[in-house]
Amino acid sequence: MPAAPAAPVDEGIAAFLQHLRVERRLAARTLALYADALATLQAQAAADRVALPSAQPHHLRRWVARLRERGLGPRSIAITLAAWRGLYRHWGRERLVAGNPVEGLKPPKAPQSLPKALPVDQAVALMEAGAGSAPQDGDSACAPVLRARDHCIVELLYGCGLRIGELVGLDLQASAAAAGWIDAADATAHVLGKGSKRRSVPVGRAALQALAGWLACRGQLAQAGEAALFVSQRGTRLSASQVRSRLQALSLAAGLPARVHPHMLRHSFASHLLQSSGDLRAVQELLGHANIATTQVYTKLDFQHLAKVYDAAHPRARAKPAKTPT
Missing domain, CATH: 1.10.443.10 (Intergrase catalytic core)
Structure with a gap:
């Protein structure tokens, strides 16, 4: 499947990040994490020659599996999925996609660690x-x-x-x-x-x-x-x-x-x-x-x-x- 032209996708991602910055007022650190996650999404899609607006759940599952193979931890994968899911929801509201291929995906469970406090x-x-x-x-x-x-x-x-x-x-x-x-x-x-x-x-x-x-x-x-x-x-x-x-x-x-x-x-x-x-x-x-x-x-x-x-x-x-x- 040939990939869609990059410019509209880039503009769609930029518009989503602008939405997070201006309307959602996310912290700068969170915005940076989301931007990195979306850059990873683009790289995965480009590697498989998949147009992001046409991506299906099986594509997303494959890309998450690759993240785990690379040694990405459960929390990092959870943040990545949150960014991907948010992008497709935003595109859905803008009527740019018919569905959200990330909606049913769940990150691997992370072992619960208690915060460290001093005596x-x-x-x-x-x-x-x-x-x-x-x-x-x-x-x-x-x-x-x-x-x-x-x-x-x-x-x-x-x-x-x-x-x-x-x-x-x-x-x-x-x-x-x-x-x-x-x-x-x-x-x-x-x-x-x-x-x-x-x-x-x-x-x-x-x-x-x-x-x-x-x-x-x-x-x-x-x-x-x-x-x-x-x-x-x-x-x-x-x-x-x-x-x-x-x-x-x-x-x-x-x-x-x-x-x-x-x-x-x-x-x-x-x-x-x-x-x-x-x-x-x-x-x-x-x-x-x-x-x-x-x-x-x-x-x-x-x-x-x-x-x-x-x-x-x-x-x-x-x-x-x-x-x-x-």
Whole structure:
């Protein structure tokens, strides 16, 4: 079967991505994943000389099988299928295809892994490391300023459960253009989360103190007119990769056994809050989860914590060796 001309298909895919960007307002990371998945779809169709608007379910099953042969994991395949399915649905609404060949396809089941959270003592050690001696910063003159900044970052990530994108998107002041900001007087952080949904979370005393310490010296780094709350040594907005790097350095300085990434602090925030309060709905609201099923994974972490306490403390928890008959 000869392939259809590429230009209309390319335009159809571009229109779908524009729809996701403008109308669905998907995050940049998600858009990039969808674009990669659709490029893979085009490559598979071109290899088999199949016109995408004419593709049938057996074509799609073959292409998914190839992805598995290449070693693509269940989650990656699920994202790929979501992008393919969304494209054909969009084309269906535009009356460009008669049916959706992806509709009945399901990705392979992925083993469910629980989010990794720090024990409370390790989370406290990380906060103390941020407040104490910082890792080598290269320019020793900047070290105290960077220490204040990094301490504020870890306090907000753990104390507010912020995503990395929400943290680096914070501006110094509230404005119509600001993705997020902190109202210190009201002890509230206003952030822009997934799906461009805004939410407000309380900021604790320790985080507010760390914020005050950072704001007192931020001017030594920030370029004139820079709106970002957190800036690099160059004086411009701190990137997510820079935060990850600093956090890993802090975790080493704190002597933690595992490298800590920003989302681990979000998991720790949720797990520790649930352990203390037992209020799943409140944790859902603070995390900004649209579906409570997403938050329920932390109940499993909570049960693991309770099981460890039981094993360590209850006299009937551990089997005792049988007495040798006399």
